[in-house]
Amino acid sequence: MKKVSILSLAFLVAVIVTGCGDDPTSSESEDVSSKKQFVYNAMNYWYYWQGDVPALADNRFSNNQKLSSFLQGFSDAEQLFNALQYSEDEFSFFIDDYEEFADQQDGINAALGVNYGFIGFQNSNDIVGYARYIISGSPADDAGLQRLDLFTKVDGTDLNTSNYRQLLSDNSAHTLTLATIKETSQGVAFEDSTQKSIQSEKVIENPIYLSTVIDTSNTKIGYMMYNAFQDNSHHDLNSAFNDFNNQNIDELILDLRYNGGGTILTSQLLSSLISGLDNSSKFGEFSYNQKRSDQNESVYFLDKVPLQNGEGDFERNDQGEFVNTEPMNDLGLNKVYVLTSGGTASASEALINSLNPFIDVILIGTQTVGKDQGSLTLYDAPEPYLNKDKANPDHKKAIQPIVLKIVNSAGDDYPDGFTPSASNNISELTVENIQKKPAIGSPDDPLLGRALSLITGQSKFQQSSPSLSGSQMMKEQKDFSPQGMYLLPEQAQFLFGN
Known part of the structure; x- marks a missing residue:
């Protein structure tokens, strides 16, 4: 697979x-x-x-x-x-x-430095790629690629439903053929424009793409785009929420539209930072296969921020408490606005699901993936296959199978994902928006603009609904490769032994 x-x-x-x-x-x-x-x-x-x-x-x-x-x-x-x-x-x-x-789990990749998505069309095999965001200082940034740039070819090969998953799947340099979009009487049309040759090199991505405060006339609004639940980002997350506290924000907009998942522990942390819920409140329940069912367990929100040691592990004492921690700068909110898309999956959805029984979670965007299962990295090591230090030294193969299902404290799962209400079901993939190319964090972004409109009651932030018939033909391709939601090996070792 x-x-x-x-x-x-x-x-x-x-x-x-x-x-x-x-x-x-x-x-x-x-x-x-x-x-x-x-x-x-x-x-x-x-x-x-x-x-x-x-x-x-x-x-x-x-x-x-x-x-x-x-x-x-x-x-x-x-x-x-x-x-x-x-x-x-x-x-x-x-x-x-x-x-x-x-x-890769730590955000280190041989990469072009662009996170991309794909657009499909009714009754057509054609595919068009688009840049979701550009990593600052990356080869894509150096080449002048911009957010929401469209591309129709990779190294001269047209994108279609048969090849679009493979053409950018290696770690080499690539040339993208960019295109412009316009509406026609039949729908939408794309016209090739320029080419961008982009090198590939090691790129280190900070999952906190943007954290800022939007100060309107009556309300201070925190905005964070968070793109991966990386367990090496705990201190940075906590610091960002400390800034939100210091600026006395009234509301929070969490942008998870491109976040395909990550560690369950980091999802627990971010949920706790938002809500102020601690380890007396249940984050969710894990269920394993029948053979491991005696290890089914409840997991809880956090009252401290767990930090990695020098080797990148989360140490626990004999009581299961984290050894390296720092105080949590939680906001204690009773409402959060979450921006979503077909790229929102797994640990992102677990955050939404875990908070639903406790606070108001307002979704804005499009339907999420629907991945309520967690995986685990297994090595060719002695049973239970968790200890990388004891893995067979003759190879570096491993597997990442689904090992658990997660529900929230009310027993709710999300196999079909989460869908915003009709009035909040908004796509960034409209002709108007692609032509304007609003920056991440700009009120002109239709998802962020809708959230600002709901918070402030000011219609100036609300983007007009597109009337272009062509844009209704465009549909974001399902994110075929969400990062997933996974247990850390040390979490599993604590439950199942070494």
Whole structure:
């Protein structure tokens, strides 16, 4: 299904690679067989749908020889992993190099420095890409690419429904053919304009893209665009909320429209910073597969900010309390405005869901993905496959299977995502908005403008609804690669042991 490697953007891209068959006489065959054994054992142990996949049943093979024969039927560990996934699983993926994947989770990528999305059309195979945002100082920024720039070709190849997931999936330089948009009597038309050649280099992205205060005549409004629930951003998040407190903001707008997920712990933290809810209030409940059901647990909001140690881990004492913490600069709000899109997934949705029973969560934008499941990085290490330090030194393969489902304190899940009310269902993908290219944080942005209008009651912030028939034909392609929502290995080790 999905495979992780160093990518050309901040979001993960699905790539299919066909491996070579095993040679039973070679040392490589023994190594591949070892990887396949790890994949099978780890999936049997952890996979959320283990009971629904016949090949993963504990009584499926009467002896090791039959299991070995089954494993030999797959060319490599990745093909086996894909074959073991449940039909409804959209989000488990194979990891080519777990060290590169760890860098990606920390916002370090070999990248162009542009986060992009795609637009599809009714009754057409054509696809148009667009720049969601540009990372300052990145190759895309140096090349002059702007937010909401459109592109129709990558390295001279037209984008379509068959290739758009692959054309930007490597870590090389690319040339984008930019285009302009206009309305016609038949809908919308795109005209190629210039080309932008963009280099690829290591890009470090701060998930807090923008944090500022908008001071209207009567109201101080905090605005934050947060693009990934990175566990190395806890101190920065807390500092940003300290600034909000120092400026005495009255309302908060949290922009998660491009946030595809991240660590559950960071979602717990940001929910707590917004609401002031602490560890006496339930954030949600985790449920695992039947074999691990004795570890089903309730998780809570936080009363302190957990911080990583020098090795990037969150240490706990014997009572399960975090060792390295700092006081929390929470706002104690009873309402928050959240901006959403088809790129809002997983840990972002968990934040919305966890706060829903306690405070008013006003959604503005378009429908979210609907990923109420969490994953875990599993290594070729002794059971329970969590300790990277004890992983097989001969390779860096790992897997990221779905291992849990999460509901909030009221028992609510979100398999279909969250949809804003009709009056707040607003897309940034309109002809008018793409032509204007409003900056992130500008009141001219239609999602932010709607939030400001609701808060202030001033219609000057409200963008007029587009009457262009062509824009109604455009639809954001489903974000095929949300970052996901995952447990940290040390969280799982605390629950399941080493």
